[in-house]
Amino acid sequence: MTRPGPLDAHLVTAPPRGTGAFTLDVRLAAGVGEVVAVLGPNGAGKSTALRMLAGLHPLSAGHVRLGGRSLEEPGRSIRVPAQRRGVGLVPQESLLFPHLRVRDQVAFGLRHRGADRAEARRESTGWLERTGLGELADRRPSELSGGQARRVAIVRALAARPALLLLDEPLAALDVRAVLELRSFLRHHLAHVGVPTVLVTHDALDALVLADVVVVLDAGRVEQAGRPAEVAGRPRSAHVAALVGLNLVRGTSAGHLVTMTSGTDGTGGTGEPAQVVTATEQHGDVFCCWAPGAVSVHGQRPEGSPRNVWRGEITGMTPHGDIVRLEVAGPVSLLADVTPAAVAELDLAPAAPVWVSVKATEVTVYPA
Amino acid sequence: MTRPGPLDAHLVTAPPRGTGAFTLDVRLAAGVGEVVAVLGPNGAGKSTALRMLAGLHPLSAGHVRLGGRSLEEPGRSIRVPAQRRGVGLVPQESLLFPHLRVRDQVAFGLRHRGADRAEARRESTGWLERTGLGELADRRPSELSGGQARRVAIVRALAARPALLLLDEPLAALDVRAVLELRSFLRHHLAHVGVPTVLVTHDALDALVLADVVVVLDAGRVEQAGRPAEVAGRPRSAHVAALVGLNLVRGTSAGHLVTMTSGTDGTGGTGEPAQVVTATEQHGDVFCCWAPGAVSVHGQRPEGSPRNVWRGEITGMTPHGDIVRLEVAGPVSLLADVTPAAVAELDLAPAAPVWVSVKATEVTVYPA
Amino acid sequence: MSGRPAVALGAGTGAATGRVPWQLLVPAAFAVALLVLPLTGLLVRAPWSTLPARLTDPEVGQALRLSLLTATASMVVCLLLGVPLAWLLARASFPGRRVLRAMVTVPLVLPPVVGGVALLAAFGRTGVAGGWLDDTLGLRLPFTTLGVVVAQSFVAMPFLVLAVEGALRSADARYDDLAATFGASRWQTFCRVTLPLAAPGVLSGAVLAWARALGEFGATITFNGSYPGTTRTMPLAIYAARNTDFEAAILLSLVLLVVSVAILALLRERWMAGPVS
Amino acid sequence: MSGRPAVALGAGTGAATGRVPWQLLVPAAFAVALLVLPLTGLLVRAPWSTLPARLTDPEVGQALRLSLLTATASMVVCLLLGVPLAWLLARASFPGRRVLRAMVTVPLVLPPVVGGVALLAAFGRTGVAGGWLDDTLGLRLPFTTLGVVVAQSFVAMPFLVLAVEGALRSADARYDDLAATFGASRWQTFCRVTLPLAAPGVLSGAVLAWARALGEFGATITFNGSYPGTTRTMPLAIYAARNTDFEAAILLSLVLLVVSVAILALLRERWMAGPVS
Amino acid sequence: GAGGDEPASTLTVLAASSLTDVFDDLEGTYEAQHPDVDVQLSFDSSSTLAEQVVQGAPAGVLATADRATMRTVVEEGLGAEPVVFARNELVLVTPADNPGNIEGITDLDDSDVAYAVCVPEAPCGAASATLLARSGVTAPPVTEEDSVRDTLGKVVEGEVDAGLVFASDAQAAGGRVRAIPVPAADNVRTPDVAVVLDGPDTDAAQVWVDLLISRAGRRVLLDHGFLPAPAAAEKSP
């Protein structure tokens, strides 16, 4: 409808009374044509943030500005209601209107953007056919499969030509081909229409492929924000580390030696504080990360160049294509990728004691 | 409750009147402690199959047998109602009872399996704490995030100790760590309790990690069934090929030369029938598949050993970790993985014309 | 919500799960007995031999027409005024909502005759609003067909409002929110989302209101008196007949009954084709 | 469904989306006028000076007690019998369901006085079931307090059944299905899932039934006569008072009104703490 | 009326609504004479009461405002021979301020005058129809009320300009209405009939009927605007 403009939001809301929940306090910004991916564990506040942007949940402080227009600013008592924000929302639960056929679902948004009835239905049919949903146009929501409903919800939001697009896990429940198609469709469509987009996802690939900026939430706060490659390469939370499949520990560095304050790979470390030797020099609070492929596994304490050597016990083994991913618990709990050949040779099995080593040069270290 | 027994089902149902839908006709079998993964595109009939196993949708023919007991057999007018089947269902939409707190959601199943009220709530609390949901025990469904609700639905089904477990995309909407944890939890739990399990998923990893048998559905019929590695290595449908990330074509083989009858990689092939040279000899209807990494991309028509050389045009480029995945359209449309260095060197960009080559030895060929 | 398909693959049917439990069957049977026995009694006692004479009596036809007309008009009035009020009670937030909600139940509890007195006190010649209506609009409600509609609407309104309010409350408000994000104003949302989702409740509210208006006696006779052709609806005709011939009153009641139940059955089955029918 | 939180993060509120549209406000205002003006009229006309004397009159207290007692008993009867019947109509599939559903609306349409005649024809001395009840159980219903409950239940039942049936229809049957997979029998599912989900509908049905029973006059007086202490409920007392002293009748009505609206307001606000209150 | 001591027995009297005031007065007289009996009065329209008696309503006395309804009870063999204890005649009443300026029954024959009568099926209505015809009034009423008290109510409320009611009812309304005698009314009098019903308390019931036609009873009836019963029907006390 209007010319697309950038999104600039600072979302603050107090927790609902009675629950021990957190205060949400999140800054989000997306330029024209930019996609912000919002990542974070379940219950981090991602969907709530989207609802606040859409005007469905009031801010207690902060602001929402879109294309220079202030949509909400409690400090100045500004609050544009949802119906005059022009946002397009794909809610996490699809929420197709139960009484409308698929064609009318899509036409719904079009009509309220000014199209008349016949025009809206025609345009809706066009959208459905372009997105491969033409056959479903006359179905009711109760006659759709979960994935079909999801796709209709996405098309419904896109068709309304919103000034701001809010996608809550849009690709969940879709089959692989639909994911591939939609991912590439979204990439082209979003770049083309230039609408700022906020995309909630649990899929690293979505973030890497679609997003210009990644924002990682946890417990209502931003844990990390930056370019996708930056975030993927230098995770600052267990969530992101798990998402991109890296081992991550946090510690205090004194030159080349990091004393761990928390070791984390999803299994939880125990025991005396371990140390990590790094190639680059750093001081103070730092994160260290390395790839599972950089970890060597040995039957005996290894001799030689690797400077980081720890004891451990295998707690999980998962075949991953050509490799086997081991979960190792010890002073530093970590993931290690080994070949099936190595598994056979070292006679690896759950509960087996092992030694693991990581070369100092394989460890990336950066300030916390 | 009862000793676990194997599942043997042949599910047949006519399409609902008025819709142009297909007849569902699916055979499923799972031994004690076995997991059957059901894959397939959206709308293939996966959820419907689960509903039929649960007794929520009647069979028009076929049978459902569990541990030797016939649960449904229209031919013999047998139909055990849902409440006496002892199945545990995680529906696609979670469907937490809106009026019950989380603790009572889980206790619900326990009570109907014979526990008294206090016992059920105690046991429920135990389950929630063991699965990291203890904090949510007093919340209502409307106060949960999407992923939290999903986890509660899974725990609710597991806690009831069903004789058959039906999981409809259990890991969708979960964050990475929860997925990792739940995947390993399910693997151990299912092996331990020995309950046959049917798992619907869109994630290749779920199928590979958790399943003993994979069944691929399309339009209500079984397209392929077998061990996960077998299915992953020799896909028989575009869906599975896309799922495991392989290029797949179908054709008629005369010795070492396959004339394509349909080329498929998710982008849809066009033009004159192309041919694929293979290293192994086959005759008749065959599938050929090869990995995207086995595809070389050239600026000019390549000289040398590769026997399969096609023209093409780049239609998509996606960075994938260390590599870039190209979508190439041409006589054979395919996916190709190249290094970022190669992209720079060859000056690859969307719409650029390229040549692609595949060595005959890299092509796996097997009867259709 | 609405439009659940007859045979559902994806949707819940609630029907595939075994036998009807006796704990429900037994009380339901008693309920049916309580409803059916009196009807049987009426049928047994009715003087069938006089039926043809009654049916061709022009006054009966007149009263029946008047009843159907006024009851339908009252239902429409209730829908037009009551649905918005129900929405206000269910979805809007304003001071005095408690009081207003209590107010709605007033005509329910008021014995109908007193309701008629109240209407006279309000809209009668000497009533608080009656004089004003007469002076400014020249509108006199008592002893007119319009007055019958007012009286019937007054007693039927709470049924509609309560039924619709209940339906609005159980309808999922997330759909309203979503409609707003698409730019639908509150009014558009109401028309295109809220109301369709609450349709079964609105329908049963309308049925209740229509039936209540059709059977309405006390308020009508008190507010409007009873005169053939203008205010004597079937219940009033039945009551009048009763003075001389009790049995005749029964016969007239049965006529009213058959007509109205037939209409209801027809409409309900058409609009409410149910999930398991 | 039930238990939507006061401030919802994840759930829909329907409240955050702008001003109340005038298209709803204006008709709602008319509805309020129609409900409030008659009440105002009553208040204006009531002979307040005689209020203390009336309130202390033992017969008034007796009638009020009897009314509250019988109306509450009737509501309980309606709940116990009517909810199962509503479930049967909404969820079960059996021949004659159409007829049964039509049957339920009968007492709605029957003018209450004829309802009383029908009850006499069924349970009276010479009625189709009355003789049998008397002979085998020694139970005589007419002209007894029990008979009052029967008459009130008869007229109030349809309100409950229709309201509950509507609520059951809009409740999502997928939850019933899911409950079955957990081994819940149909009866357990009904108690633990269906009924809680339909609770707002059941509640408003109960309110309707209670209020209808409380205001019930015609069927009661015809079936039970008007005997102080046993069958003379408030509406009958008001009717009796009207013969001698019209104004007194108004005062008694107001007493009934205040008591019942107070009770309703109390209970409703406690049970129905709404989404946007 | 509840007395100080618990009365030993109860006498239930069912009576037409027009008898409300008379019977309320007589209840006191009766209970004073017979402290062991508690009189319960229940008023409704004659036909409803008759139907209830047929259906077994517990009652000792039934008093109706006409003969026809009484006949249904007697034909069922539920009571003894009915007794006419009073008669009533119609008067024209207007609201106290007489907004329609009605001076006589002929003033009703004007389409601008809103007047009420009883339904023809009711005793007062049958009489009204005859009276109106004899007086040459052809303009229709705005309403035919179900009982005489309802007709009176409409006049008291000021909703109509005039109404035809029994003299006794007009008297009960006191100063709230103006009563205008109708010359031809004495030709269309209606009887009030009482009957002792079969049952456990026939003795107490008989005492009530005797009280009605006793000198004291007749005085009360006269005080309330009723006319005495014709001497032929009178029983000696």
Ligand SMILES: Nc1ncnc2c1ncn2[C@@H]1O[C@H](COP(=O)(O)OP(=O)(O)OP(=O)(O)O)[C@@H](O)[C@H]1O
């Ligand atoms: N009630 C219904 N009426 C008509 N068709 C239906 C109904 N329910 C489902 N279908 C259709 O049946 C097919 C199978 O649906 P089902 O839900 O089993 O798919 P699915 O394999 O689970 O898909 P998804 O991956 O999207 O969940 C779909 O094409 C769907 O549209």
Ligand SMILES: Nc1ncnc2c1ncn2[C@@H]1O[C@H](COP(=O)(O)OP(=O)(O)OP(=O)(O)O)[C@@H](O)[C@H]1O
């Ligand atoms: N109505 C509510 N009352 C109380 N707490 C709520 C309510 N709605 C959500 N929450 C809580 O607020 C937090 C944020 O919820 P939100 O739905 O935004 O999470 P999310 O990041 O979208 O998670 P997911 O990935 O699981 O969808 C969660 O802890 C949730 O339990």
Ligand SMILES: [Mg+2]
């Ligand atoms: Mg969410």
Ligand SMILES: [Mg+2]
């Ligand atoms: Mg599905």
